[in-house]
Amino acid sequence: MAFEGLADRLQSTIKKITGKGKVSEQDVKEMTREVRLALLEADVNFKVVKDLIKRIKERAVGQEVMESLTPGQQVIKVVKEELTALMGGEQSKIAVADRPPTVIMMVGLQGAGKTTTTGKLANLLRKKHNRSPLLVACDVYRPAAIKQLKTLGSQLDMPVYSLGTEANPVDIATQALEKAKADHHDYVIIDTAGRLHIDTDLMGELSEIKAQVKPDEIFLVVDSMTGQDAVNVAESFNEQLDITGVILTKLDGDTRGGAALSIKAVTDKPIKFAGMGEKLDQLEPFHPERMASRILGMGDVLSLIEKAQENVDEKQAKELEEKMRTMSFTFDDFLEQMGQVRNMGPLDELINMLPGANKMKGLKNAQLDEKQISQVEAIIQSMTKKERQEPDIINASRKKRIAKGSGTNVSQVNRLLKQFSEMKKMMKQMTNMQKGKKAKGMKFPFM
Structure with a gap:
């Protein structure tokens, strides 16, 4: 975390x-x-x-x-x-041009994750705001950067504008803007060149692109793992380009936090987004208050709720509630729920959003449970359709077959069957409580 x-x-x-x-x-x-x-x-x-x-x-x-x-x-x-x-007081939202397209310049040093973050930002704009971005490959000095952006575009099913490695980056950006207007894209995200260090040539080129396309946002992408170096880089880029915001990458890593806590104070520019993992959907708006709560062990319930709303199907949730009430909950339903929780992100990340989770015994090492979840999924997937619907039919020979198919052992299969049975009993007790009956000895089997 x-x-x-x-x-x-x-x-x-x-x-x-x-x-x-x-x-x-x-x-x-x-x-x-x-x-x-x-x-x-x-x-x-x-x-x-x-x-x-x-x-x-x-x-x-x-x-x-x-x-x-x-x-x-x-x-x-x-x-x-x-x-x-x-850290900025309140969330700083992304700018929107009066007349589309909104132009965003992505700047930063090599190795900060700029190209990947360009893809993540485009994905977030489309997913959360229903926007249609055009990605622009302006890093002509690194052929791998153009190839990487095209690969990201392909994965996201999103257009990438490129004129290859021989064209002038200023011309690429200018023509991409015209292309975006013609094709009715509402965002243009320009992936500019980076260097291993700040130099005059790099800043001159970025200043030229800025003068030509007049971006609504200039986002500096910095690696939060680099601590004070990230702050120094932010200060230099801000002095020369007047950036509008910062995107911190690798904030999910074992970072000491210096960059996130210093950048706003040093540059007076907000952190707008944070990269919380390698996947293309792991870029999040930065909320200073929520981050402060997490640092102080107060949790981040709002972010947890937002993740749940994004990943949990409301209709399926209502159907599940009905199944729990009528005791028709099966291993198929259990597997489906585990998949939805998995989509919300790594378990340890979700647990860290719970108030006081860091003080609860067993939760601080929750990443160990990821392996257990994979084992549970493998066991259920090794069952036949009938076994998932009616686990009572699973006898000794069936258990051996399931264990072999899932790469586990019979005792692990027995444990899951017992936990599932206890969970169903608990659901029945909860239903009885709602009906006014007293539940005895109710306990959650996984705790």
Whole structure:
């Protein structure tokens, strides 16, 4: 998870102050010292840390905290609000041109994930906003970049405009804009050239493209794993191009969080999107408040709900509810539900969105459950249609066949059958409770 080290450190620090009926200036001083060390270890810019700690300290020993009924909780509220403000305060939405197409320039150094992010952004615009983007291959110095963008276009079934490696990038961008107008595309996303480092030639070319196509957005793509280097890159690009926003890639990795917490303060430009995985649907709008909540262990329920709404079919959910009530829930239904949960993203990522999940025993190592889920799927898929509908018919010889077909053993098959049976009993008890009957010994078999 992003910010894992920082999150653990901050949460243990503020936990000491949470339940206090009274908070002294000394308590605040000790807490802010720990917060300062945690932020510096997370590679947050020194000046940014200094300013943040000053604001937290001023507010935490102020009237709003000291005279409140729950001063400990008020201090945490102050820390959350200041972290949120540091990352931009509120979500910064993508610009829309008065007259289409909206033009977006993607800029950044080589290796930051710019070309892949171009495809992800196009996918997000089409999926969430029903837009029709045109991708433009302007990185003529790296033939692999053009090929990669065309491959992404093919995977997404989306057009890519390219004039090959011999054409001038400024001409490519200009002609692509005319093509987009003619074909009624409402977004043009230009994948520009990158370098291993910032140089005059690169900035000159990007400035020329900017002058010709007058983009509505200039997104700088930076690798969040590079910490303060990402912040320095952002500062340089912003000085020379006046970027409009930042897209952080690899925010799902083991990143210390310095880039996300420093970039807005250093450049005064918002983080607009965050890459949360390698798949083409793993680019998300950046919500400062939600990220602050996750860092402080308060979860991110809104993002979890949005993921569920995107991936769970409402009609299927109603049918499932009816099956649960009538006790006709089968292994086929179970498999379908597991598939929908899988589509929402990695288990550990979903669990980290739950408030206090990091404190629950067994949940911190939830990635281990991914293997168990795959085993469960393999066992169910090795059953016949009749066995999935009527698991009671599964005898010893059938169990051996299922175990062999799924690459598991008979004890694992037995465990799943037992858990499924207990789950159905639990559903019956819950139904009885709704009818006013008392349920005895109800427990969830997977916990």
